[in-house]
Amino acid sequence: MAIPELERLRAALDLAVHGQDDAKLGLLLALLAREHAYLEGPPGCGKSALARALASASGARRAELAFHRDASAAELLGEVHLRRESRAPGERIAIELALGPSASAELLLLDDLSRAPGEALGSLLRVLAERRFAGRALPLETAIATAGPPDLESYADPLEPTQLDRFAIQLRMRGLVGARRFALARALLDRELEASPPPLDTEMRHSLQRRAAALPIEPAARAALLRAVERLAVAAGSETALLSDRAFARAAPAVLRAHALLRGGERVTPEDVRALRFMLARRVPEALEPEIPALLEDAIRADPEADRGAPGTRPAAAADRTGNAPGAGGGPPSATIPVESLEARNTSLASVPPVASARGDDDAAGVESLTRALAGRLERGAVERGDDAGGSPRSFRRMRRLDEILDADPVEALLLLEGRQPGGARVYRRERRNAGGAIALLRDVSASMEGRLARWAGQVVAGLVRVGARRRMRLGYIEFNHESERFASGGVFFHRRYRRVLALAQRRRAEGRTNYEAPLRTALGELRSTAGRERHIVLLSDGVPVLGDPTVRNERALARRLRVKVHTVFLGSGECPAVLDEISRETDGLRFEARPGPGGRVTLRERDERR
Amino acid sequence: MKHGLSRLRELLDRHVIGHDDAKQALLLALVCREHIYLEGPPGSAKTRMAEIAARGASLGFFFYQMHRDTRLSELVGDVVLERRPLADAAGERIHQAIEPGGILTADICVLDDISRAPGEALNVLLRVLNERKFGERPIPLLTAIATSNPLRDEYYNEPLDPANLDRFALQLRVSGLIQSGDRAQARELVDRFADGSVLEQPEPEPVLARAELDRLHAELARVEVPALEKDRLVEFLRRLVVDYDCNETNSLLTDRSFLVKAVKLLRGRALLAGRARVERGDLAVLSQMTTFRVPEEVQAKVPELIGEITA
Numbered sequence: 071m072a073i074p075e076l077e078r079l080r081a082a083l084d085l086a087v088h089g090q091d092d093a094k095l096g097l098l099l100a101l102l103a104r105e106h107a108y109l110e111g112p113p114g115c116g117k118s119a120l121a122r123a124l125a126s127a128s129g130a131r132r133a134e135l136a137f138h139r140d141a142s143a144a145e146l147l148g149e150v151h152l153r154r155e156s157r158a159p160g161e162r163i164a165i166e167l168a169l170g171p172s173a174s175a176e177l178l179l180l181d182d183l184s185r186a187p188g189e190a191l192g193s194l195l196r197v198l199a200e201r202r203f204a205g206r207a208l209p210l211e212t213a214i215a216t217a218g219p220p221d222l223e224s225y226a227d228p229l230e231p232t233q234l235d236r237f238a239i240q241l242r243m244r245g246l247v248g249a250r251r252f253a254l255a256r257a258l259l260d261r262e263l264e265a266s267p268p269p270l271d272t273e274m275r276h277s278l279q280r281r282a283a284a285l286p287i288e289p290a291a292r293a294a295l296l297r298a299v300e301r302l303a304v305a306a307g308s309e310t311a312l313l314s315d316r317a318f319a320r321a322a323p324a325v326l327r328a329h330a331l332l333r334g335g336e337r338v339t340p341e342d343v344r345a346l347r348f349m350l351a352r353r354v355p356e357a358l359e360p361e362i363p364a365l366l367e368d369a370i371r372a373d374p375e376a377d378r379g380a381p382g383t384r385p386a387a388a389a390d391r392t393g394n395a396p397g398a399g400g401g402p403p404s405a406t407i408p409v410e411s412l413e414a415r416n417t418s419l420a421s422v423p424p425v426a427s428a429r430g431d432d433d434a435a436g437v438e439s440l441t442r443a444l445a446g447r448l449e450r451g452a453v454e455r456g457d458d459a460g461g462s463p464r465s466f467r468r469m470r471r472l473d474e475i476l477d478a479d480p481v482e483a484l485l486l487l488e489g490r491q492p493g494g495a496r497v498y499r500r501e502r503r504n505a506g507g508a509i510a511l512l513r514d515v516s517a518s519m520e521g522r523l524a525r526w527a528g529q530v531v532a533g534l535v536r537v538g539a540r541r542r543m544r545l546g547y548i549e550f551n552h553e554s555e556r557f558a559s560g561g562v563f564f565h566r567r568y569r570r571v572l573a574l575a576q577r578r579r580a581e582g583r584t585n586y587e588a589p590l591r592t593a594l595g596e597l598r599s600t601a602g603r604e605r606h607i608v609l610l611s612d613g614v615p616v617l618g619d620p621t622v623r624n625e626r627a628l629a630r631r632l633r634v635k636v637h638t639v640f641l642g643s644g645e646c647p648a649v650l651d652e653i654s655r656e657t658d659g660l661r662f663e664a665r666p667g668p669g670g671r672v673t674l675r676e677r678d679e680r681r
Numbered sequence: 682m683k684h685g686l687s688r689l690r691e692l693l694d695r696h697v698i699g700h701d702d703a704k705q706a707l708l709l710a711l712v713c714r715e716h717i718y719l720e721g722p723p724g725s726a727k728t729r730m731a732e733i734a735a736r737g738a739s740l741g742f743f744f745y746q747m748h749r750d751t752r753l754s755e756l757v758g759d760v761v762l763e764r765r766p767l768a769d770a771a772g773e774r775i776h777q778a779i780e781p782g783g784i785l786t787a788d789i790c791v792l793d794d795i796s797r798a799p800g801e802a803l804n805v806l807l808r809v810l811n812e813r814k815f816g817e818r819p820i821p822l823l824t825a826i827a828t829s830n831p832l833r834d835e836y837y838n839e840p841l842d843p844a845n846l847d848r849f850a851l852q853l854r855v856s857g858l859i860q861s862g863d864r865a866q867a868r869e870l871v872d873r874f875a876d877g878s879v880l881e882q883p884e885p886e887p888v889l890a891r892a893e894l895d896r897l898h899a900e901l902a903r904v905e906v907p908a909l910e911k912d913r914l915v916e917f918l919r920r921l922v923v924d925y926d927c928n929e930t931n932s933l934l935t936d937r938s939f940l941v942k943a944v945k946l947l948r949g950r951a952l953l954a955g956r957a958r959v960e961r962g963d964l965a966v967l968s969q970m971t972t973f974r975v976p977e978e979v980q981a982k983v984p985e986l987i988g989e990i991t992a
Contacts, residue, residue, distance in 0.1 A: 112929055113847045114937025134817075136808060154772045168774075185804060219929075245936040248929045252919045258940050259911040477752075484762055570976075573931050 075274050076332060078267040079127050085266050086123030087116035088258040089251065093243050095332070096348040097124050097214065100239040101177075101275075102282045102328035105321050106198060106213040108183070108234055110351060111243030117216035118181055125177045129269040130211060133175035135194075137186040147194060147203075148173065169203045176211045176272075184217035191233060199236040211279070213237075235314050238321035240351035242359075282331040287323060287338040294340035295322060298369035302346075305365060306354040313353060325349060340370045440530060440662050440674050444537060444608070444637060469494035507604025508544045508564045509534070510593035511571070514611035514641075516551040516584040523641050524578045526664050527610050530639060531575035534608055539568040543604070546596055547571050550589035551582030552617050556596075563596045584611065586649070587618030590625040590636075597634050605634045606659075611650070612642040621649055626656055635659040642666075646677065685889035686712070686897070686953065692737045692888050697726050698873065699858050699866040705953070706851045706969050707734040707826070711789075712897050713949040715942060716810055716825040716848055718795075720973070721855030723830055731791045731826040732885075738894060739887030740823065743787035747798040753805050757815065758782030784809060785820050788891075795827040803845055811848045823894075825849075847933055850942045852972040897952060904948035905958045913964055913990050914943060920986055921971075925979045933974040943970060961991040 076098070083094045093109060097120060100107035109117045125132040148170030172178050178198070183191070201208045215237060234240065246255040270278075299318045306313075323338075329345035330338045347362050354362075469475065474497045475483050482495035511534055513527055531547075538545050544564035547557045557574060559565040590607070597605050607629070614620065629636050637659040638650040643666055654661045661677035686708055693704045703719060707730060710717040719727045735742045745756060754760045763776040784790045784806070795803065809815050810825045827849060846852070858867040918939055921927045927934055943966075950963040968983045975983070 112935060113933070114935025116936065136805075182804075182808070244929070245934070247918050247922060247934045247936060247939055250919075250922055252915050255918065255936070255940055256911060256915040258936070259906070259914065259944060260908075480762060484764070569930050 073278070073331070073334065075270055075278055078270065079124070082127030082266050082269075083120060083123050085264060087120050088261060089246055089254045090116055090120065090243060092348070093117075093120055093241050096239045096241045097121070098332060099325050099328040099345060099348055100212050100214065101128055102279055102331055103238070103321070103324035104211045104279055105238035105324055106215070106236060107239035107241070108215045108217065108237035108352070109241050109243055110184075110217050110219060112219060112245055112248060115243050115245040115248070117243060118179075121179050121181075121214040121216060123266075124214070125179060127266065127269050128177060128275055129271050130177035130275065131175055131209070132177045132179060133171035134179040134181060135172065137180065137182045137184075137191075147197065169197075169208075172197075172210070173203065173208060176209050178210060178213040180213060180215035182217060183215040195233050195236050211275075232312070234352045235312055235317055238317060238325055239348050240353060241348055242351045242356075278331070282327045283324070285327045285330050285336070285338055287326065288340070291326065291338045291340045291342060294343045294370050294372075295326065295346070297372055298343050298346055298366055301365050301369050302350070302354055302358075302362075305361065306358055317349060317353065322346065322349065343370050440533065440639065440664075443660055443662070443676065444534065465499045466496040467499040469497045507606070508546065508597065508600050509538050509606040509608065510546040510548065510564075510597065511535075512548045512550060512554075512589045512593060512607060512609045514551070514584060514609075514613075515549045515579050516582050516613065517580050518584075518612050519641070520580045522666070523612050524580055526641055528575045528578070530610055530664070532572055535568050535571045535575065539566075542566065544600075545571050546593065547574055548589045548592055549574075549579070550585065552585045552588075553582070554585075554589035554592045556592050564600060583617055584613050584615045585617035586611070586615040586620070586622050587625060590622055590629075594625055594628050594632065594634065597632060598628075605632065607634055607636045608639065609636060609650070609653070610639045610641060612640070613644065614647040615649070622653065626653055629653070629657045638662070639664065640677070651677065685893040688888035689734065689737045692885055693730060693733055696733050696885060697730050698870050699863060700726060700730060700855060702969070703727075703730055703853050703855050704734075706853055707731070708953060709946060709949045709966070710824050710826070710851050711738055711894060712952060713850070713901065713942075713945050714823045714898060715850035715946065716827070717851040717853070718846065718849035718973070719826070719828045719853050719855050720831055721828075722857055725855050725857040727828040727855050728791065728793050731793075731828060735789045735791055735826065736885045737887060738789065738889045739891060740788035740894075741786065741821065743783055743790040744793070745783065745790065746793045747795050751798040754779065756783045756806055757785050757809070779815075781815070781818075781820075784822060784825070785815050788821050788823050790822065790825050792825060792827040794829060796829040807845045807848045846973055847935055847938055850938060850946060851969050852974070853969055854972055900952060901945060901948045903957065904951050906944060906947060907959065910947065910959045910961060910964065911944075913961065914939075914947070914967070917964070917967055917987065917990050920990070921975060921979065925975070925982070925986075927975050927979060931976050932979075938970060938974070943967065946970070964991055 079098060079101070080094065083097065087094075093111075093116075096109075097107055099105075101124060109121065111117050122134075148168045186194075197203050197208070198210070198213050201210050219242075246252075246258065295318070299313055299322075303313050325345050325348065326338045326342040329342045330336075333342075335342070344363075344366055346366055350359075350362060466479065469478055469486075475486070475495065477500070478486070478495040478497040482491055485491035486495045511531055513531055515524075519527060535545060544566055545568065546563045546565075549555045549557070556563060557571075559567045559570060586609070590609070593607050597607070615622075619625075626636075634657060636653045636657040638654045638661055640646040640650055640661075640663040642664070646663055651661060653659070662674060663677050664674045689711075690704060690708060693707070697704070706717055709715075711734065719731065721727050732744065735744075745751075757779055759780045759782065761778050761780050763774075763778050765774045765776070766772075767774055779785075792806075798806075809820065810822065813820055813822055858870055918934060921932070921934060946966050947959045947963045950966050951957070951959045954963075964987050965984075967987060968980075971980055971983050
């Protein structure tokens with residue numbers, strides 16, 4: 071970084087938070103490229119501290135929005151204005167939404183984004199993306215959102231990837247301790263606090279942004295960008311990746327330019343494609359993350375001759391946006407990648423050889439089909455949303471009690487108090503999902519469940535835990551071989567400590583011989599004392615029971631009587647024991663099998679299909 | 682121990698028998714201006730201790746009993762609707778605002794049964810606690826003391842979001858004297874109630890002046906933390922992560938808590954003992970930080986681990 075202003079910014083970030091180099095670089099890229107950034111990470115790793123430090127050091131006018139589950143669109147966007155004009159013989163009343171502090175902010179901090187209810191967030195993110203509100207251009211340069219990692223045990227609606235696409239820069243952060251960077255952690259303890267460097271002023275900041283925007287992008291760099299995007303698409307599988315034109319044709323060039331400026335370059339060269347790694351946190355599956363650096367390096371190097379693209383014309387959208395930048399003269403006309411060429415390349419994705427191994431994903435995808443089917447079956451038990459004072463505001467309903475006025479639409483509440491709203495005001499209908507039954511996971515850990523089988527079983531368990539967590543089901547977990555081991559939480563077998571079970575799912579152990587009777591008996595015993603209609607057992611096994619009653623006659627009868635559905639998943643290449651089919655048929659459960667497929671993959675399908 | 686603090690400790694001892702750990706942690710929380718979370722079965726003097734510590738420190742006090750329908754406005758003050766004419770006089774502006782009260786104006790607050798509140802209403806509250814500001818306005822709050830019953834799945838409450846629990850630097854499990862089998866102290870407790878003397882106890886009066894608390898807090902920064910103790914702190918964390926498999930899914934070993942707040946608490950321990958230098962014995966406070974941040978089975982071994990590291 072040769073530019074003194076950039077060094078000052080970087081120094082300010084270094085003072086605020088120790089380590090976290092990637093996050094710092096990502097934020098600087100966002101600021102220079104006038105793009106939005108999203109930081110995801112565990113509590114206490116410095117997300118908000120970094121965002122605030124950047125806001126102070128950059129000298130930008132800032133506003134901060136704190137999100138919570140009750141945040142309503144009006145609260146996030148601003149204030150409700152009621153316009154009343156007398157108009158004989160009556161009065162005209164109009165409601166307007168006026169953008170609040172975010173209207174004048176150049177740098178907007180969105181704290182705990184993941185806690186906002188999806189509905190309220192939508193309109194805010196649209197405003198962020200368009201940088202316009204009510205026909206007026208906003209001075210907004212960069213919005214920085216922070217969020218905790220997606221969490222099974224808390225209630226927030228997961229953020230939709232499409233909403234996140236508005237954040238060009240996306241990063242995952244980890245704590246120093248969590249990431250086992252103990253040397254850095256120790257150094258943090260020795261840190262002396264120094265005075266932060268003086269903040270930039272608006273002119274300095276804008277001049278940096280203009281300099282970045284004016285950097286030309288070499289044709290080779292454009293080709294490398296396209297190669298990188300293609301490789302990402304292939305490696306991730308198009309279903310799970312969110313490689314939008316918006317992000318990679320419109321935002322990526324700006325990010326690449328910022329990257330070139332940060333390293334002190336005069337033009338964007340293929341090596342700047344490395345900056346793409348700051349854009350990928352929620353756009354590609356997490357499992358792909360370790361492979362990204364190699365994949366990008368590959369794209370930077372590969373085949374520069376064949377891919378030399380012609381400089382294209384600047385698309386209208388990008389031109390318009392650059393025009394919004396204060397005083398921006400606009401980059402050279404060849405500076406942006408034409409959208410058309412990206413689309414054309416997409417059609418030939420099939421011909422691009424897959425990179426490195428995405429095999430872990432294939433396994434996961436197989437498990438997905440099972441969990442989907444099971445989810446469907448669980449859904450039949452209908453986990454309804456119920457009214458709940460602590461729930462999310464989902465829609466409006468009429469007011470029932472006077473104390474609900476605190477939760478009422480403010481304008482209607484006022485009119486009601488003035489006696490001009492007969493029938494009461496609208497209040498938020500707060501709902502949350504009711505808890506949805508219980509599911510016992512029975513996992514075979516006998517000696518034959520080794521290696522791949524154990525891994526599959528772990529993945530199936532993890533998938534089921536996620537399905538259960540989404541439905542707020544209580545989970546019980548049993549590992550069995552010749553005997554059954556019951557894992558309770560605080561003495562209670564069915565619980566909602568989902569993360570605990572996920573941790574168990576990762577365990578690999580294979581010993582002893584198979585016995586179905588013991589685990590089924592344990593699970594049914596627990597279910598017997600559990601209320602509710604939705605009660606399920608999922609039995610994962612690879613073989614015939616050699617101990618206990620091999621036909622589990624008593625347990626089948628008990629399951630029928632209790633109306634417990636027993637779903638069975640057979641793993642492995644042998645013959646599925648008939649008893650598994652019988653249990654599931656009798657109890658209206660699902661029957662699945664996981665078999666080794668070509669190329670070391672696992673093929674998961676319903677056993678019904680085959681017969 | 683400094684004067685006012687020892688009087689506060691005496692006050693706690695006079696009103697509540699046993700619970701040495703919790704009492705010391707309460708004092709530590711006051712001096713370090715950290716929040717503290719006490720979990721224990723009903724009737725184990727959690728609320729009582731919290732209340733006495735709060736009142737004894739002569740601070741603006743706010744007590745709130747959380748319940749399932751707790752709304753944010755009950756904690757932060759009344760919601761008011763403001764109406765102002767718009768500049769062009771063609772209408773009026775209607776604005777929902779909060780008249781600060783509750784935790785926004787208190788120096789110390791006791792939030793009773795915190796796990797009963799709807800999970801997300803809590804989130805706003807705890808953010809306020811953590812940042813010590815509401816909107817852009819700083820609040821005077823020094824310490825929040827939260828209590829909770831152990832979570833049972835049968836009941837309608839949700840586990841505290843781990844990020845929320847992280848706001849409480851100190852976390853303690855409190856158990857009743859009778860349940861924990863401390864017969865001597867249980868006997869003392871029974872005696873006290875049997876004599877009726879406890880009923881004559883006056884309400885706790887302020888024994889620690891605010892100025893003294895401020896002075897102690899200012900002294901914290903001057904307490905020396907030797908490099909050896911810093912090494913031990915990091916070694917403790919390393920052992921938890923590497924040897925005890927604490928990771929991001931099963932634990933909450935955040936940088937904020939264990940690299941920033943832990944140091945402050947170590948200094949606080951030294952200060953409470955009247956020292957200007959952290960000693961290895963102070964590391965014992967770490968076990969009051971890990972309580973609900975590492976798996977139960979690991980927590981059981983934490984005191985032993987601290988013993989090994991400081992040996």
